[in-house]
Amino acid sequence: MLLSQLGEFGLIDLIRKRFSDISTGRMQGIGDDCAVIPCDGKHSLVVTADMSVEDIHFLRDAASPYLLGRKTLATNLSDVASMGAAPVATFLSIALPRDISAPWAEAFVEGYHSLSAEFGVPLLGGDTTSSPDKIVVSITAVGRAADDTIKYRHTARPGDRIFVTGTLGDSARGLLDIRQGRTDSEFAAIHHDPVPRVREGRWLGLRPEVHAMMDLSDGLASDLVHILEASDVAAEIELENIPTRTSVELAVTGGEDYELLLTAEGDAADGLVRAYGEQFGILLREIGRIASGSPAIHWKRQGQEIAPDWHGFRHF
Ligand code: ADP
Ligand code: MG
Numbered sequence: 001m002l003l004s005q006l007g008e009f010g011l012i013d014l015i016r017k018r019f020s021d022i023s024t025g026r027m028q029g030i031g032d033d034c035a036v037i038p039c040d041g042k043h044s045l046v047v048t049a050d051m052s053v054e055d056i057h058f059l060r061d062a063a064s065p066y067l068l069g070r071k072t073l074a075t076n077l078s079d080v081a082s083m084g085a086a087p088v089a090t091f092l093s094i095a096l097p098r099d100i101s102a103p104w105a106e107a108f109v110e111g112y113h114s115l116s117a118e119f120g121v122p123l124l125g126g127d128t129t130s131s132p133d134k135i136v137v138s139i140t141a142v143g144r145a146a147d148d149t150i151k152y153r154h155t156a157r158p159g160d161r162i163f164v165t166g167t168l169g170d171s172a173r174g175l176l177d178i179r180q181g182r183t184d185s186e187f188a189a190i191h192h193d194p195v196p197r198v199r200e201g202r203w204l205g206l207r208p209e210v211h212a213m214m215d216l217s218d219g220l221a222s223d224l225v226h227i228l229e230a231s232d233v234a235a236e237i238e239l240e241n242i243p244t245r246t247s248v249e250l251a252v253t254g255g256e257d258y259e260l261l262l263t264a265e266g267d268a269a270d271g272l273v274r275a276y277g278e279q280f281g282i283l284l285r286e287i288g289r290i291a292s293g294s295p296a297i298h299w300k301r302q303g304q305e306i307a308p309d310w311h312g313f314r315h316f
Helices: 005-017 065-082 102-119 170-179 186-192 196-206 218-229 248-253 268-281
Strands: 035-038 043-053 084-096 122-131 136-146 160-163 210-215 234-238 260-264 285-291 295-299 303-305
Touching: 005 122, 043 065, 043 102, 043 196, 065 084, 065 102, 065 136, 065 196, 065 210, 084 196, 102 122, 170 186, 170 248, 196 210, 196 260, 196 268, 210 218, 218 234, 218 248, 218 260
Parallel strands: 084 122, 234 295
Antiparallel strands: 035 043, 043 136, 084 136, 160 260, 160 285, 210 260, 234 285, 295 303
C-alpha cells in the first residue's frame, strides 16, 4: 500500500493506536494543536512540534532566510495560542545542506530571534546537523495556562456560534502571486510573514464562553472537520459570511492563514464579540454555527445548502 492511500491522518492514527497500550496518565496527547501536560494541579504545560521542509513548505529561492526564521516560529506559536496558552519557550532543530552560506544561517537566526523578541519567548535548546540536500526546520514550542482556560477541539456544542479572528485566504492568494512572479504583492508579504495570534489566543482562553478552538493551518474545509469529529457535531457555514479579500474557494481551502477558529456559547457570543472588538480594535467574524448531527460541514449560500468538492492541503 502506498503512503498516499494511508494519508497523513491515517499515519497519525496508526501511530496513536500503536501507542494506546502505554498510559498517558493525566497527560493528553495526539489530536489537539498541542499536547497538555499537567504540572501543579492548577496549571498545565502545552507542547507542540512543527516541521518545515524545503520544497514542501517553502522554496529556498522564494523565501528570504530572515522571513523563513520568523514563519517557522510563527506556525508553532500559533498552535500554542490556539490552546489559549501563553508561550514559554521554544527549541529549534535545523538540518542544513553544506552549500548553505553562513550569512543565510545568520539571517535565519535573526528572523527567528525577531519574532521571539516580539513575544518575549526564549529559545532553550535544539539540535543542529547537516543534511544531504534539503533544509529541514523542526521546532518544539512550550506554553502554559491555567487548566480551566485551556481550549480543545472536542468541546464544541450544538448551538455554539463559529468565529474566525481575521480574513481567510490571504496567504493562499500570496502563494499564487509568488508562483506568478508577483513576489512583492501585499498578499505575498502575508504568505511569507504570518502573524501568530498570540495575544488573541491568550485572551480568548480566559473567556469561558469560548468552547472549542484551533488554528487554521490547512484551510477551513479541512481544519473545521477536526473540531467536528472531536466534538461529534456538525457545522453550518454561511459562505457569504466568510471574511475574505480573495475567492471564497481560496478562503475555504487555502492553508497557512494562522487565524484562530473558535466556537462560542450562542447566548454569550454577542458579548464576546463586543469585548474582543474593544480589546483588539477588530471584530471576530461569525461564519456559522454548530449543530447536532454526524461530523460534516454543511456549506450554505443564501440559506441554500450547496455541495462543493472542497478539501485542504494533502501531504500524501
Ligand atoms: P497542527 O496542524 O495543529 O500542527 P497536525 O495536523 O500537524 O496539527 O497534527 C494533528 C495531531 O497529530 C497533533 O495533535 C499532533 O501532535 C499529532 N501528530 C502529528 N504527527 C505526529 C507523529 N508523527 N507522531 C505523533 N503525533 C503526531
Ligand atoms: Mg494547529
